[in-house]
Amino acid sequence: MTKQTKFILAVTLQAVIIFGIIIYKISVLAAGTEILLKIVPVDPRDPLRGAFATFQFSGISDLDDFVLKGQQFGNGETVYVVLRQYGKYWSPQEVQKTRPPDEAIFIKGKVENGGTETGSTILPRRRFGGSRLHVVFGIEDYFIPEGKGHGFSFQNKEAAAMVVVDEDGEAFLEQVYVDDKPWP
Numbered sequence: 001m002t003k004q005t006k007f008i009l010a011v012t013l014q015a016v017i018i019f020g021i022i023i024y025k026i027s028v029l030a031a032g033t034e035i036l037l038k039i040v041p042v043d044p045r046d047p048l049r050g051a052f053a054t055f056q057f058s059g060i061s062d063l064d065d066f067v068l069k070g071q072q073f074g075n076g077e078t079v080y081v082v083l084r085q086y087g088k089y090w091s092p093q094e095v096q097k098t099r100p101p102d103e104a105i106f107i108k109g110k111v112e113n114g115g116t117e118t119g120s121t122i123l124p125r126r127r128f129g130g131s132r133l134h135v136v137f138g139i140e141d142y143f144i145p146e147g148k149g150h151g152f153s154f155q156n157k158e159a160a161a162m163v164v165v166d167e168d169g170e171a172f173l174e175q176v177y178v179d180d181k182p183w184p
Contacts, residue, residue, distance in 0.1 A: 032164035035090040041154040052143045063133045067092045073115040082106045108169030109135040139173040
């Protein structure tokens with residue numbers, strides 16, 4: 001095999017991988033279920049990373065005892081948050097350690113803190129007399145196009161995110177809405 005053939009194969013392989021990722025994301029966006037989640041912006045700007053917003057999803061990022069139903073979860077553990085629509089927003093119905101049935105709408109996340117430490121008998125932290133888990137879903141950071149986020153504040157505004165979830169609970173942030181209008 002010549003150097004030119006090896007080079008062409010290497011470039012072709014990289015292009016196939018990149019296009020495969022793009023096609024996968026497009027197929028999820030096209031075939032997934034759209035859900036609207038209420039968001040709470042946490043960190044609007046970082047001089048080293050540019051303009052971005054970090055969100056927590058109201059009701060599903062911090063899960064309380066009534067949703068946990070007395071179950072114990074470990075930090076770093078994968079969880080499935082089963083969702084139900086109440087009005088225009090989706091909220092947690094329950095949390096499971098195993099993948100819910102196909103007819104359920106759910107989002108997959110990881111327990112970031114509030115659970116038990118792996119291999120230990122440490123009890124979860126207590127807040128307001130019950131357990132609370134902080135779960136991350138991999139869609140918390142939203143990068144803002146250059147020049148669009150300057151001087152913007154989420155204060156006194158209703159913010160929401162249109163999220164698409166696939167049949168495995170993988171989530172993709174599609175659009176952010178502020179006061180029911182697409183942003184930015």
